[in-house]
Amino acid sequence: MDRVFSDKKAIFIFMLPGILFFLAIIAAPVIMSAYYSTQNWDGIGKSAFTGLENFKKLFVHNVDGFPLSVRNSFIFLAVSVFIQLPISLFFALLLARGVKWEGFFRGAYFVPVIISTVVIGQLWMKIYHPEYGLLNVVLNNIGLGGLTQKWLGDSKTALFASFVPILWQYVGYHMLLMYAAIKSVSPDIYEAAKIDGSGELSTAFRITLPLITPMLKVSVTFSAVGSLKVFDLIYVLTNGGPAGTTEVPSTLMVKTIFMSNQYGYGSAMAVFIIAECLLFTALINKLFGKVQVN
Amino acid sequence: MSKIAKRIPGLILAAAMLFSITACGGSTAGSDNSTVSDSKAGSSEASVQKEPVTLSLWHIWAADSESSKAPFEKVLADFQTANPDIKLKVDATENETYKTKIRAAVAANEAPDIFFYWSGGYMKSFVDAGKLLPLNDYLDDETRSRQLTGTLSNMTFDGKIYGLAHSMSVGTFFINKELFAQNNVKIPETYEDLTAAVKAFRAKGITPMAVGAKDTWCIDMYLDILETRQAGYDACYKALTKTGSFEDPDIIEGARKLQELIDMGAFTDGAQGVTRDESEVPFYEGKIPMYFNGSWTIGNIMRPESKIKDKIQIIKFPKLSDKSDINDFTGGVSEIFVVNANTKFKDESVKAIKYISENFAKEVYLAGAGLPTWKVSVDESKIDPLTKELVKLTQDSKTYTLWWNTLLEGDDSQLYMNKSAELFAKRITPEQFVKDLQTMNTKK
Numbered sequence: 001m002d003r004v005f006s007d008k009k010a011i012f013i014f015m016l017p018g019i020l021f022f023l024a025i026i027a028a029p030v031i032m033s034a035y036y037s038t039q040n041w042d043g044i045g046k047s048a049f050t051g052l053e054n055f056k057k058l059f060v061h062n063v064d065g066f067p068l069s070v071r072n073s074f075i076f077l078a079v080s081v082f083i084q085l086p087i088s089l090f091f092a093l094l095l096a097r098g099v100k101w102e103g104f105f106r107g108a109y110f111v112p113v114i115i116s117t118v119v120i121g122q123l124w125m126k127i128y129h130p131e132y133g134l135l136n137v138v139l140n141n142i143g144l145g146g147l148t149q150k151w152l153g154d155s156k157t158a159l160f161a162s163f164v165p166i167l168w169q170y171v172g173y174h175m176l177l178m179y180a181a182i183k184s185v186s187p188d189i190y191e192a193a194k195i196d197g198s199g200e201l202s203t204a205f206r207i208t209l210p211l212i213t214p215m216l217k218v219s220v221t222f223s224a225v226g227s228l229k230v231f232d233l234i235y236v237l238t239n240g241g242p243a244g245t246t247e248v249p250s251t252l253m254v255k256t257i258f259m260s261n262q263y264g265y266g267s268a269m270a271v272f273i274i275a276e277c278l279l280f281t282a283l284i285n286k287l288f289g290k291v292q293v294n
Numbered sequence: 295m296s297k298i299a300k301r302i303p304g305l306i307l308a309a310a311m312l313f314s315i316t317a318c319g320g321s322t323a324g325s326d327n328s329t330v331s332d333s334k335a336g337s338s339e340a341s342v343q344k345e346p347v348t349l350s351l352w353h354i355w356a357a358d359s360e361s362s363k364a365p366f367e368k369v370l371a372d373f374q375t376a377n378p379d380i381k382l383k384v385d386a387t388e389n390e391t392y393k394t395k396i397r398a399a400v401a402a403n404e405a406p407d408i409f410f411y412w413s414g415g416y417m418k419s420f421v422d423a424g425k426l427l428p429l430n431d432y433l434d435d436e437t438r439s440r441q442l443t444g445t446l447s448n449m450t451f452d453g454k455i456y457g458l459a460h461s462m463s464v465g466t467f468f469i470n471k472e473l474f475a476q477n478n479v480k481i482p483e484t485y486e487d488l489t490a491a492v493k494a495f496r497a498k499g500i501t502p503m504a505v506g507a508k509d510t511w512c513i514d515m516y517l518d519i520l521e522t523r524q525a526g527y528d529a530c531y532k533a534l535t536k537t538g539s540f541e542d543p544d545i546i547e548g549a550r551k552l553q554e555l556i557d558m559g560a561f562t563d564g565a566q567g568v569t570r571d572e573s574e575v576p577f578y579e580g581k582i583p584m585y586f587n588g589s590w591t592i593g594n595i596m597r598p599e600s601k602i603k604d605k606i607q608i609i610k611f612p613k614l615s616d617k618s619d620i621n622d623f624t625g626g627v628s629e630i631f632v633v634n635a636n637t638k639f640k641d642e643s644v645k646a647i648k649y650i651s652e653n654f655a656k657e658v659y660l661a662g663a664g665l666p667t668w669k670v671s672v673d674e675s676k677i678d679p680l681t682k683e684l685v686k687l688t689q690d691s692k693t694y695t696l697w698w699n700t701l702l703e704g705d706d707s708q709l710y711m712n713k714s715a716e717l718f719a720k721r722i723t724p725e726q727f728v729k730d731l732q733t734m735n736t737k738k
Contacts, residue, residue, distance in 0.1 A: 042419050042704065043397065043401050044397070044400060044401045044419050044420065044422075044423040044425065045419060045422050045423040063709065063713075063730050063733055064708075064709070064712060065712070128567075130563060130564040130567065131563075150563065150564030150566075150567055151567070152564075152567040153508075153563075153564030153565065153566040153567025153568065154564065154566070154567075155566070155719050155721060158566075158567070238508075238567070239508070241507075241508055241510075241566055241567075241715060242507070242508075242566030242567065242715065242718075242719045243566065243712075243715040243716040243717075243718065243719030243721050244712060244715065244716060244721075245719070245721070255708065256708075258393070258394040258397065258398075259393065259394075259704075259708050260704050260705035260707070260708035260709075261397070261419055261704035261705060262704075262705050
């Protein structure tokens with residue numbers, strides 16, 4: 001084994017397919033994207049170099065609502081990290097503590113992750129339907145008719161209404177990650193804590209949480225990056241509507257490229273999304289690095 | 295970098311971007327592949343016959359809810375019987391998905407030999423890039439004379455004809471006369487009548503007009519006609535063709551009237567969350583008294599199982615100002631078939647679209663899904679009464695303004711749709727609306 005690892009040639013040969021694959025599938029499109037973002041190109045005809053004009057257009061004298069879409073994705077990021085993850089953590093702690101039917105609940109919370117996004121979208125569209133939707137019907141029947149809304153049709157409620165299904169979908173996913181991490185903590189530690197007289201809460205906060213920090217980092221990263229590039233459920237539920245109020249950068253990018261034929265400008269959006277995802281990943285790593293040292 | 299080398303990575307990139315964000319949540323509507331082949335054609339003895347040519351054809355009538363689907367399939371079958379030496383490989387994709395799919399295919403030079411498209415500014419990027427075959431050399435005078443005059447203008451650029459139309463559609467104002475009679479409401483002739491009708495129906499808890507605002511083009515149906523009736527053909531046409539300005543008091547007024555109607559509760563509740571199909575359901579159920587949409591709606595109204603086929607009447611949209619004529623219509627020739635410039639079988643392809651356009655014109659007319667752009671001879675008694683009404687109504691037509699979102703080119707069209715959605719949501723004022731639209735005329 002050691003001989004293989006010290007042989008540079010062998011390493012190179014074994015890595016080659018993977019590297020080539022990575023370059024072709026990930027690096028090349030990103031680089032091409034960056035190249036196109038400097039062009040004024042409709043995807044079919046000739047392109048012309050325009051420098052950073054496309055990036056300027058994203059924020060200066062913008063008429064397509066890109067700044068709003070970025071704002072929406074940041075709101076979503078905050079909601080994901082500060083509401084969704086705590087819920088996941090709560091369920092993970094609860095389940096790992098050992099409740100009746102642990103296996104059943106673990107499976108039940110994970111079900112939304114397995115269901116196709118389009119199915120979830122259709123499901124929630126029916127729940128939100130202003131006339132026969134479950135939500136409004138329930139509200140009417142319990143005498144809270146005043147609270148009924150045109151959930152996805154009203155610019156005031158659409159944004160949060162479309163976040164809820166996404167949060168709901170991934171609560172189970174993060175729960176499972178955290179649950180697995182908690183389960184891998186040695187029971188000896190808990191026993192020791194018990195003997196020392198640590199209560200449920202202080203065990204959770206002082207022992208479990210610090211021990212699963214690496215997994216929390218993974219969850220936060222996934223959740224943050226996932227929020228920044230969220231696409232599928234928004235596309236199914238509102239497709240950015242009503243009137244662009246639920247637009248996120250990815251849906252706007254797809255529209256810009258495929259509906260308005262602005263490949264160059266759309267590529268600038270793509271580059272922006274890649275850049276902010278990388279930035280946030282680095283930021284989260286740094287933040288958790290500090291926490292772990294402490 | 296050579297042209298092709300430039301395009302391939304572009305597509306890979308686009309695909310990679312799409313894939314990475316959609317992950318596994320595929321949401322493309324079902325597209326069905328079907329090869330229409332004629333079993334009678336290749337009879338065994340005819341070995342001298344030359345190899346049949348296979349042409350690929352893409353179109354948008356995939357769902358049964360499309361009133362053009364059945365007529366089109368009949369035309370294809372007839373074509374196969376009449377032309378055993380040409381085989382058609384047909385692929386149908388739902389409208390919105392199709393727009394993306396065909397553009398990607400054309401950009402990659404993977405487009406089918408023949409395909410459906412939209413005329414006007416919408417097709418201009420294809421024309422500019424030389425992706426479409428000019429048909430001038432293939433259309434003799436005799437063929438041209440069989441088409442109605444002026445029907446080629448929307449696909450003619452620099453004197454070259456790039457497509458053949460089969461039908462034209464007109465923005466049509468449908469009135470459910472039964473609902474009007476039951477509720478003692480006057481069928482609107484003026485804007486005052488219209489607002490009175492809206493208020494009267496609202497007071498009785500009836501949604502006055504249907505609109506599926508989630509599909510923005512349905513808002514545009516109303517907005518196009520309001521602008522045409524308020525600002526008149528000239529002002530609109532000039533603004534749209536960059537020879538005038540959107541910042542015109544009457545165009546502002548047209549936009550304001552849309553918001554006025556919204557404030558009165560004229561439209562479907564929660565319209566912005568409702569698609570066209572969903573919004574039309576109550577209309578077909580006979581629960582909505584007024585609906586403004588393309589004349590293709592007639593095809594669905596007149597279906598055998600329809601509940602409203604005897605209750606619908608067509609009227610001209612009321613006049614809003616003196617600048618407009620009641621005989622200015624919206625719509626026109628927008629649905630066409632074009633030939634890929636890179637096809638291996640130019641003659642066969644042109645022959646096919648000639649046949650398809652002319653015969654489809656007839657079938658569409660018979661099915662009530664549009665007015666023909668060819669001089670067709672059909673048994674007039676088989677034409678449904680509503681289509682006849684439409685023919686009569688448009689007899690004195692003075693002008694047609696093509697749907698704004700088709701007349702405008704790609705990014706301008708998208709801007710118009712985005713802004714009309716924002717206007718509908720009352721997120722922008724009519725003044726802001728025209729100011730934003732004007733950016734398409736002032737940009738370099």
